[in-house]
Amino acid sequence: MKVLTFGWDFPPSRNGGLGVACYGLTRELTQNGVEVIFVLPRRQDVVGNARFVFADQARNVSVREVSSFLQPYHQAESQVHYIESFDADGRPIIKSRTIIEEAHRFAHQASLIAQEETFDIIHAHDWTSYLAGIAAKRASGKPLILHVHATSYDQAASQNVDPGIFKIECEGFAAADKVVTVSQFTKNIIVEKHGVPADKVEVVHNGCDTTEPVRYEPSLSALRSQNKKIVLYHGRITIQKGVDYFIKAARRVIDVDPDVVFVISGWGDMTNQIINQVGEMGLSKHVIFAGALWEEERDRMYQTADLVVMPSVSEPFGLVPLEAMQHGTPSLISRQSGAAEVLTHVLKVDFWDIDQMANKILSALRYPVMRQQMVNEGKRELQKMSWHDAATKMFKLYRNLLQYLTS
Incomplete structure (x- = not known):
């Protein structure tokens, strides 16, 4: 079976959970005999066994490469910058396009690629690739x-959704033969808000790596030597992620226990707002902005923290608590998340309930036996949530869809 896959992000590019999920699924599908042709909008370093096609390179007829500097999670009218060409002295000529324009450009290339490749089915990840998937379907049938x-x-x-993105979503869901969501939480949204028939939607929860990770020397050794407790937020700093609620809860925690330190690892358009909020709430001595941590630095921080908090306002899934559990650290997660559907051995709270969030943080920090029990049981639970299991569900969906359409 050959699958023509379109995605906007893939490791080792460091953008977020989308690339991690694409890698996990693709790795397991290829290991189980599926031939994956993975199309990305621009040339980048990649890892894994799939065959990669770069839309900017494959159709580029000039001697110089024409690359786009793209990241997922933009709004429709966000400006992205790219190298259009080079002047006589070899200096790049920088132009700008909106993310919507980039998505349409990707779709044009997808149509051409679909006419050149041989494949059985098309799989498009996230809204930035939906138009590419539609174009490939129209070109290939x-x-x-x-x-x-x-x-x-x-x-x-x-x-208050972005109308440009919403329009692409509706067009994509109408054109798709099947829609996969990463949680029942997300399925409910597209059924209720986009009007997608429920029987057209399949839930395939994200997975995680279940092997025991490398252990590192803890970070923040000076704070640990002072018996400080470390509470970690890791993720994008955007309105979706609820970091402002996390800071409000932190104020209540510090009022009870001033020996707690909150670490924020991430980037996003609310970074300056959150920095200002920390200052205004008198938390500057209790909050550390660590920047975006990846790979070994991220894993080291997971292993250092006493508790990881995912306070999302609306989280389709949320890989952070799975990653934290893998590294031996328990989590407090928002009930407004897909991960809350599959994780039992975590603490859960409504994102807006900052008093309850603070109380659960304090309880977790006070009772190390409870934390260890959550980790022990949680690691057993993770064994049932591997990327292999998610890929097996995807393969069955591919097979059933092909059998249905050819019967």
């Missing part, structure tokens, strides 16, 4: 699966 990792409602964390 092959069935299309759209994989919803987040919706415009998640990004807005409200009803």
